[in-house]
Amino acid sequence: MRMRDYHIAVVGATGAAGTELLRVLERRNFPVANLRPLASARSAGKSVRFRGESVPIEKLADRSFDKIDIAFFCTDGDISKKYVPIACQADAIAIDKSSAFRMDAQVPLVIPEINAEDVRRHRGTIANPNCTTTVMLMALYPLHRIFHVRRVFAASYQAVSGSGTRGVEELSRQTKNWVEDQKPSSRRPVSDVTAASPKQRDTLRSEAATVFPHPIAFNLLPHIDSFLDSGYTK
Incomplete structure (x- = not known):
């Protein structure tokens, strides 16, 4: 039907x-x-x-x-x-x-493969978890059903795509400018190509960072969104 x-x-x-x-x-x-x-x-x-x-x-x-x-x-x-x-x-x-609405107790937070039945209690709104949370829980849920997991400490490396198209474009632009500034020879070791010289670090710092608070190319930012009173990020 x-x-x-x-x-x-x-x-x-x-x-x-x-x-x-x-x-x-x-x-x-x-x-x-x-x-x-x-x-x-x-x-x-x-x-x-x-x-x-x-x-x-x-x-x-x-x-x-x-x-x-x-x-x-x-x-x-x-x-x-x-x-x-x-x-x-x-x-x-x-x-x-x-x-x-992920932290709103009145809004069901649903991963269909885990708690699809919670959709029935919606009051007009259904929330989706963060993508990393979804993938992690898909692996943890079978263990939880057997061992009753009480707490999980996890670290993740979030893709810039989580910030949408603008985040991907900012990474692409900064990476392109970096590579053009280096103009590496095909015979140079990879470590030489990816190692940042002071000039190249200055180039990245001068890049317009509009999506992320710092240059994202060849970089890791140790937070996402804003900091909470707990010390964690949102």
Whole structure:
């Protein structure tokens, strides 16, 4: 028996997460009756590809969720905090990929392979865990069912793609400028190519870092988001 077709909105349809979501909906043949891609005013009027057709992007606004059944939010937390309640007021189910509602006890935090049944208790909003958390728990859950894991201490290396398309572009730009500045010979050892000279470090520092607080090329930043009172990052 086929599910009914749904009217779908994708907030942040032009970003990395939104683009991948559209691919997943298409690849899994999700029953979409109508697709409404939503983004900032900068992207309004452009289009996204879905099932072989160009679908025009609309500017995100308060009335964007009229007649929408499911709204996927592939944006940062600030956008979700503002527009998820608006989507719910329009009787849409909001599925949020940001951190905005992950710690809200009234919002089910769902990994389908682990706690899909929690979807039934939603009050209009369903949250997704961080991608690293999802992957880790997929491995830990079978152990938890047997041994009852009480606490886990984990360290992760988050990809710049977690900051969206702008984060990937910033890494690409800084890396390109670094390589062009070095102009390495094909015969030079890899260690010589990747080792940073004072001049090259200065080049990276002078790079415009708009997404990350410091240059990200050939670098590791020991935090994500803002610091909390506990000493951990958000």
